[in-house]
Amino acid sequence: MKNVLSTKHLTSGQKKILNDAGINFQEYEAINIHYQEFQLTTDFDYFIFTSQNAVRAFINHNSNFPIKKKLGRECFCVGEKTKSLLEKNGYKVVKMAHNGAELGVFIAKNYKKESFLFFCGNRRNDDLPNILTKHKIHFKEIIVYQTELNPQHFSEPFDGILFFSPSGVKSFTLSNEVGHSTVFCIGHTTAGEAALFTDSIVVADTPVVENLLKKVSLHYNLSIKK
Template sequence: MSNDHYRILCTRPIPASLIQTAADHGIDITVKEFIQISPVRLPELSGEDNIRSILADIPMAFTSAHAVNILREILGDIHISNDICCISGNTRIAAEQAFPASAIIAQAPYGIELANAMLQLKNIHTVNFFCGNIHRKELPETLSQAGIQVNKYVIYENNPQPEKVADHYNGIFFFSPSAVSSYFSANSIPADTVCFAIGTTTANALREVTNNKIIISTNVDADSMVQTTISYFNNNNC
């Protein structure tokens, strides 16, 4: 790549190791959070007896790493081994770390594909879906329409945290439609700024608010987002 340095605004925290990897390739990442995640404490998930009664041997479904991590916090010292159905990438990584005794029985990069993967198993009749107050409807609706009972537990709130950005960046990382909405509620972007999206859902949200170039990460995880960005700037002398 050239000796130029590129500046990236990342709209949520990512591991320091990835920031260093980007820096090693001449890409400086600045992190500003545009979404605040607030746990929601549900009475039905209070106390070990209640928790074990709800979880039973029912598979758990996750479409975000936030839901995985917050459920792990709620459980505290309670160890479980329920089967897991989840989005691949960051969410699967979080699930494997949070629930090492559980098996990942279905995974896919997007909600509708995950629902179809779960239906193909033909042995899921009930699922506990842990999510935030803002979530895509495809997974629960597809499962419900197929006759699967979906017990939905909203265990966190996804609150916009818009901030005016004065600095110029060559690119901006977006990891969710919510972050897109929060960012653009307070900002516009120069025509030469590239938008990097974690997946097609986030890319579609970007297309509704900007005509700028949109690059979709090769996979739905932070590592792939950084590698996609490195590859882009390696091959485009911007």
């Protein structure tokens, strides 16, 4: 039986994918998320969110309440789960991209004269803001949460290690070697960080946790029960 490590806690449905495939797994939180206070301005046209954490921080922040009637902004986002969370909370998503670079190129091509409020964490990827800056797109970046590394040492080796962000890779490798483990990454940005430590990398077809778990199963030639 293959033994893998997930660097984030999985939902019951996600665990079922691995259980049904006969894969043994451990899980822990490689990073901790802390929401922070921020001031919201209104002189912009659209919101940008590149993670579910940014959406949650935005929705939960008390400073939004006084201008709630002004929050009917349309959104741009990265990731299907981010899009779903926005729509669940009543926000219209104009464009969903699979990564920040793809979203930046789309905005630069189609929304050159609009302005954007970009909600992100302190360890956000540079691709999106670099593209917006290069194309002179007017935007303001607001850090709404802090990502804290949570290194933990594991004495036993794993057949596979699941990573969901570049920060997760950084946290794990602070106290562990990747060694001969196959690394499974949620997306290409995460894979880029993992490539600093190994060449044995498998990337999900789309940046969704369930798709990554199915990749793990397929990699080990195990079938998922329907």
